[in-house]
Amino acid sequence: MAGWGVSEQGWKKGPWTPEEDKLLTKYVSQYGEGRWSSVSRSSGLNRSGKSCRLRWVNYLRPGLKRGRITPQEEGIIIELHALWGNKWSTIARYLPGRTDNDIKNYWRTHFRTRGKPSEKQEKKKNFSQKEQNGGNSIQADPMGDVNIFNPQSNKQESVIPYPTVDNQFLPMMYQDITSRSDIIAVDEYLWGGLWNLDI
DNA sequence: AAACACTACAACCGCAGTCGA
DNA sequence: TTCGACTGCGGTTGTAGTGTT
Numbered sequence: 001m002a003g004w005g006v007s008e009q010g011w012k013k014g015p016w017t018p019e020e021d022k023l024l025t026k027y028v029s030q031y032g033e034g035r036w037s038s039v040s041r042s043s044g045l046n047r048s049g050k051s052c053r054l055r056w057v058n059y060l061r062p063g064l065k066r067g068r069i070t071p072q073e074e075g076i077i078i079e080l081h082a083l084w085g086n087k088w089s090t091i092a093r094y095l096p097g098r099t100d101n102d103i104k105n106y107w108r109t110h111f112r113t114r115g116k117p118s119e120k121q122e123k124k125k126n127f128s129q130k131e132q133n134g135g136n137s138i139q140a141d142p143m144g145d146v147n148i149f150n151p152q153s154n155k156q157e158s159v160i161p162y163p164t165v166d167n168q169f170l171p172m173m174y175q176d177i178t179s180r181s182d183i184i185a186v187d188e189y190l191w192g193g194l195w196n197l198d199i
Numbered sequence: 200a201a202a203c204a205c206t207a208c209a210a211c212c213g214c215a216g217t218c219g220a
Numbered sequence: 221t222t223c224g225a226c227t228g229c230g231g232t233t234g235t236a237g238t239g240t241t
Contacts, residue, residue, distance in 0.1 A: 014209095016209090101209080105209090109205085109206055
Protein backbone atom coordinates (compact mmCIF):
# COMPACT_ATOMS: atom_id res chain seq x y z
CA MET A 1 0.00 0.00 0.00
CA ALA A 2 1.97 2.87 -1.20
CA GLY A 3 1.02 6.42 -0.50
CA TRP A 4 0.23 6.09 3.17
CA GLY A 5 1.89 8.44 5.53
CA VAL A 6 0.71 11.08 7.90
CA SER A 7 -2.65 12.80 7.86
CA GLU A 8 -3.12 16.54 7.97
CA GLN A 9 -3.79 16.24 11.68
CA GLY A 10 -0.50 14.45 12.13
CA TRP A 11 -1.97 10.99 12.60
CA LYS A 12 -0.07 8.10 11.20
CA LYS A 13 -1.85 6.24 8.40
CA GLY A 14 -1.42 2.96 6.62
CA PRO A 15 -0.79 -0.59 7.73
CA TRP A 16 -0.55 -1.29 11.43
CA THR A 17 2.62 -2.71 12.94
CA PRO A 18 2.63 -5.49 15.54
CA GLU A 19 3.83 -2.94 18.08
CA GLU A 20 0.85 -0.71 17.40
CA ASP A 21 -1.46 -3.68 17.67
CA LYS A 22 0.05 -4.51 21.01
CA LEU A 23 -0.42 -0.98 22.27
CA LEU A 24 -4.01 -0.87 21.13
CA THR A 25 -4.82 -4.26 22.62
CA LYS A 26 -3.27 -3.20 25.87
CA TYR A 27 -5.27 0.01 25.89
CA VAL A 28 -8.56 -1.73 25.22
CA SER A 29 -7.97 -4.43 27.79
CA GLN A 30 -7.22 -1.71 30.29
CA TYR A 31 -9.92 0.81 29.49
CA GLY A 32 -12.40 -1.14 27.44
CA GLU A 33 -13.88 -0.36 24.06
CA GLY A 34 -15.08 3.10 23.27
CA ARG A 35 -13.49 6.44 24.03
CA TRP A 36 -11.51 6.07 20.84
CA SER A 37 -10.64 9.70 20.69
CA SER A 38 -8.55 9.34 23.81
CA VAL A 39 -6.69 6.27 22.63
CA SER A 40 -3.94 8.21 20.98
CA ARG A 41 -3.33 10.29 24.08
CA SER A 42 -3.55 7.43 26.54
CA SER A 43 -1.84 4.65 24.65
CA GLY A 44 0.93 6.47 22.90
CA LEU A 45 -0.40 5.47 19.52
CA ASN A 46 -0.07 8.14 16.88
CA ARG A 47 -3.33 7.04 15.27
CA SER A 48 -6.70 8.68 14.97
CA GLY A 49 -9.49 7.34 17.11
CA LYS A 50 -11.26 6.31 14.00
CA SER A 51 -8.32 4.29 12.81
CA CYS A 52 -7.94 2.66 16.23
CA ARG A 53 -11.59 1.70 16.38
CA LEU A 54 -11.45 0.21 12.91
CA ARG A 55 -8.35 -1.78 13.68
CA TRP A 56 -9.84 -3.11 16.88
CA VAL A 57 -13.24 -3.94 15.46
CA ASN A 58 -12.01 -5.52 12.27
CA TYR A 59 -8.84 -7.18 13.33
CA LEU A 60 -7.91 -7.26 16.99
CA ARG A 61 -11.17 -7.90 18.78
CA PRO A 62 -11.21 -11.32 20.43
CA GLY A 63 -13.46 -13.89 18.87
CA LEU A 64 -13.05 -12.71 15.33
CA LYS A 65 -13.12 -15.45 12.78
CA ARG A 66 -10.30 -15.40 10.28
CA GLY A 67 -10.32 -16.95 6.88
CA ARG A 68 -12.83 -17.66 4.19
CA ILE A 69 -16.55 -17.18 4.40
CA THR A 70 -18.12 -20.62 4.59
CA PRO A 71 -21.01 -21.76 2.39
CA GLN A 72 -23.29 -21.54 5.42
CA GLU A 73 -22.22 -18.00 6.11
CA GLU A 74 -22.63 -17.16 2.47
CA GLY A 75 -26.18 -18.41 2.63
CA ILE A 76 -26.89 -16.21 5.61
CA ILE A 77 -25.36 -13.21 3.89
CA ILE A 78 -27.43 -13.71 0.79
CA GLU A 79 -30.63 -14.06 2.76
CA LEU A 80 -30.01 -11.15 5.04
CA HIS A 81 -28.88 -8.96 2.20
CA ALA A 82 -32.17 -9.69 0.48
CA LEU A 83 -33.84 -8.60 3.68
CA TRP A 84 -31.87 -5.56 4.67
CA GLY A 85 -29.79 -4.57 1.69
CA ASN A 86 -26.40 -3.07 2.44
CA LYS A 87 -26.89 -3.01 6.19
CA TRP A 88 -23.58 -4.69 6.73
CA SER A 89 -23.36 -4.11 10.43
CA THR A 90 -26.84 -5.49 10.93
CA ILE A 91 -26.00 -8.55 8.89
CA ALA A 92 -22.75 -8.97 10.77
CA ARG A 93 -24.64 -9.26 14.05
CA TYR A 94 -26.00 -12.55 12.86
CA LEU A 95 -22.66 -13.92 11.78
CA PRO A 96 -20.67 -14.50 14.93
CA GLY A 97 -17.03 -13.63 14.51
CA ARG A 98 -17.52 -11.77 11.26
CA THR A 99 -17.30 -8.04 10.87
CA ASP A 100 -19.28 -5.74 8.66
CA ASN A 101 -16.08 -5.17 6.74
CA ASP A 102 -15.67 -8.89 6.08
CA ILE A 103 -19.18 -9.18 4.81
CA LYS A 104 -19.00 -6.03 2.77
CA ASN A 105 -15.77 -7.15 1.16
CA TYR A 106 -17.17 -10.56 0.46
CA TRP A 107 -20.32 -9.20 -1.09
CA ARG A 108 -18.50 -6.79 -3.31
CA THR A 109 -16.04 -9.40 -4.45
CA HIS A 110 -18.60 -12.05 -5.21
CA PHE A 111 -21.80 -10.31 -6.09
CA ARG A 112 -21.12 -6.77 -7.09
CA THR A 113 -17.81 -6.52 -8.82
CA ARG A 114 -18.88 -7.86 -12.13
CA GLY A 115 -22.54 -7.25 -11.78
CA LYS A 116 -23.21 -10.92 -11.33
CA PRO A 117 -21.30 -13.91 -10.11
CA SER A 118 -19.05 -15.74 -12.49
CA GLU A 119 -20.09 -19.11 -13.79
CA LYS A 120 -17.73 -20.73 -11.38
CA GLN A 121 -19.16 -18.79 -8.48
CA GLU A 122 -22.66 -19.56 -9.62
CA LYS A 123 -21.96 -23.27 -9.55
CA LYS A 124 -20.38 -22.99 -6.16
CA LYS A 125 -23.33 -21.01 -4.90
CA ASN A 126 -25.86 -23.48 -6.18
CA PHE A 127 -23.98 -26.26 -4.53
CA SER A 128 -23.69 -24.55 -1.20
CA GLN A 129 -27.34 -23.53 -1.13
CA LYS A 130 -28.41 -27.07 -1.83
CA GLU A 131 -26.09 -28.24 0.87
CA GLN A 132 -27.39 -25.88 3.48
CA ASN A 133 -31.04 -26.37 2.62
CA GLY A 134 -30.66 -30.05 3.01
CA GLY A 135 -33.82 -30.36 0.96
CA ASN A 136 -35.90 -28.77 3.69
CA SER A 137 -38.74 -26.53 2.72
CA ILE A 138 -39.74 -23.47 4.67
CA GLN A 139 -42.02 -24.33 7.53
CA ALA A 140 -42.69 -21.15 9.39
CA ASP A 141 -46.17 -20.80 10.80
CA PRO A 142 -47.80 -18.08 8.77
CA MET A 143 -50.11 -17.02 11.56
CA GLY A 144 -48.01 -16.93 14.71
CA ASP A 145 -44.83 -15.17 15.64
CA VAL A 146 -41.77 -17.22 16.11
CA ASN A 147 -39.08 -16.91 18.70
CA ILE A 148 -35.54 -17.67 17.81
CA PHE A 149 -32.38 -17.68 19.82
CA ASN A 150 -29.77 -15.19 18.75
CA PRO A 151 -26.37 -16.29 19.99
CA GLN A 152 -25.01 -12.79 19.53
CA SER A 153 -27.36 -11.17 21.99
CA ASN A 154 -27.74 -14.40 23.92
CA LYS A 155 -31.48 -14.04 24.05
CA GLN A 156 -34.67 -14.94 22.30
CA GLU A 157 -35.84 -12.61 19.58
CA SER A 158 -39.23 -12.43 18.00
CA VAL A 159 -39.74 -12.87 14.34
CA ILE A 160 -42.86 -12.37 12.31
CA PRO A 161 -43.59 -14.83 9.60
CA TYR A 162 -44.17 -12.92 6.43
CA PRO A 163 -45.05 -14.01 2.92
CA THR A 164 -42.53 -13.53 0.20
CA VAL A 165 -43.30 -12.78 -3.39
CA ASP A 166 -43.36 -16.44 -4.21
CA ASN A 167 -45.93 -17.04 -1.52
CA GLN A 168 -43.69 -18.71 0.94
CA PHE A 169 -44.03 -17.71 4.55
CA LEU A 170 -40.83 -16.79 6.18
CA PRO A 171 -39.96 -15.30 9.54
CA MET A 172 -39.11 -11.65 9.79
CA MET A 173 -37.06 -9.96 12.44
CA TYR A 174 -38.73 -7.31 14.56
CA GLN A 175 -35.37 -5.85 15.23
CA ASP A 176 -34.12 -3.22 12.80
CA ILE A 177 -37.30 -3.10 10.83
CA THR A 178 -39.41 -0.07 11.24
CA SER A 179 -42.58 -1.20 9.61
CA ARG A 180 -43.95 -4.45 8.44
CA SER A 181 -44.46 -3.04 5.02
CA ASP A 182 -40.72 -2.82 4.56
CA ILE A 183 -40.34 -6.41 4.75
CA ILE A 184 -39.09 -9.12 2.75
CA ALA A 185 -38.19 -12.23 4.65
CA VAL A 186 -35.71 -14.64 5.96
CA ASP A 187 -35.73 -18.35 5.38
CA GLU A 188 -36.47 -20.27 8.46
CA TYR A 189 -33.57 -22.53 7.77
CA LEU A 190 -31.43 -19.59 8.40
CA TRP A 191 -32.55 -19.37 11.97
CA GLY A 192 -32.80 -23.05 12.53
CA GLY A 193 -30.16 -24.87 10.58
CA LEU A 194 -27.70 -22.15 9.96
CA TRP A 195 -27.34 -20.95 13.51
CA ASN A 196 -25.52 -24.20 13.90
CA LEU A 197 -22.51 -22.89 12.16
CA ASP A 198 -20.38 -25.67 13.49
CA ILE A 199 -17.25 -24.18 12.04
C1' DA B 200 7.32 -18.89 -17.35
C1' DA B 201 4.78 -14.82 -17.96
C1' DA B 202 0.72 -12.24 -18.16
C1' DC B 203 -3.61 -11.61 -16.73
C1' DA B 204 -7.78 -12.24 -13.83
C1' DC B 205 -9.77 -13.04 -9.67
C1' DT B 206 -10.11 -13.05 -4.65
C1' DA B 207 -9.14 -11.74 0.07
C1' DC B 208 -8.08 -8.46 3.06
C1' DA B 209 -6.79 -4.01 5.15
C1' DA B 210 -7.55 0.62 5.67
C1' DC B 211 -9.16 5.24 4.49
C1' DC B 212 -12.93 8.67 3.63
C1' DG B 213 -17.26 11.03 4.09
C1' DC B 214 -21.60 11.25 6.08
C1' DA B 215 -25.13 10.81 9.52
C1' DG B 216 -26.70 10.00 14.14
C1' DT B 217 -26.05 10.64 19.09
C1' DC B 218 -24.93 12.95 23.13
C1' DG B 219 -23.35 16.25 26.31
C1' DA B 220 -22.15 21.06 27.35
C1' DT C 221 -32.07 24.86 21.30
C1' DT C 222 -27.79 24.76 19.26
C1' DC C 223 -23.37 23.28 18.34
C1' DG C 224 -19.31 20.61 18.39
C1' DA C 225 -17.09 16.25 19.48
C1' DC C 226 -17.41 11.59 19.08
C1' DT C 227 -18.89 7.25 17.18
C1' DG C 228 -20.58 4.03 13.87
C1' DC C 229 -21.68 2.80 9.25
C1' DG C 230 -21.40 2.28 4.33
C1' DG C 231 -18.66 3.14 0.28
C1' DT C 232 -14.35 2.96 -1.89
C1' DT C 233 -9.58 2.10 -2.95
C1' DG C 234 -5.25 -0.27 -2.94
C1' DT C 235 -2.20 -4.24 -2.39
C1' DA C 236 -0.87 -9.00 -2.04
C1' DG C 237 -1.66 -13.66 -2.96
C1' DT C 238 -3.44 -17.30 -5.83
C1' DG C 239 -5.33 -19.36 -9.85
C1' DT C 240 -5.86 -19.62 -14.82
C1' DT C 241 -4.66 -19.11 -19.56
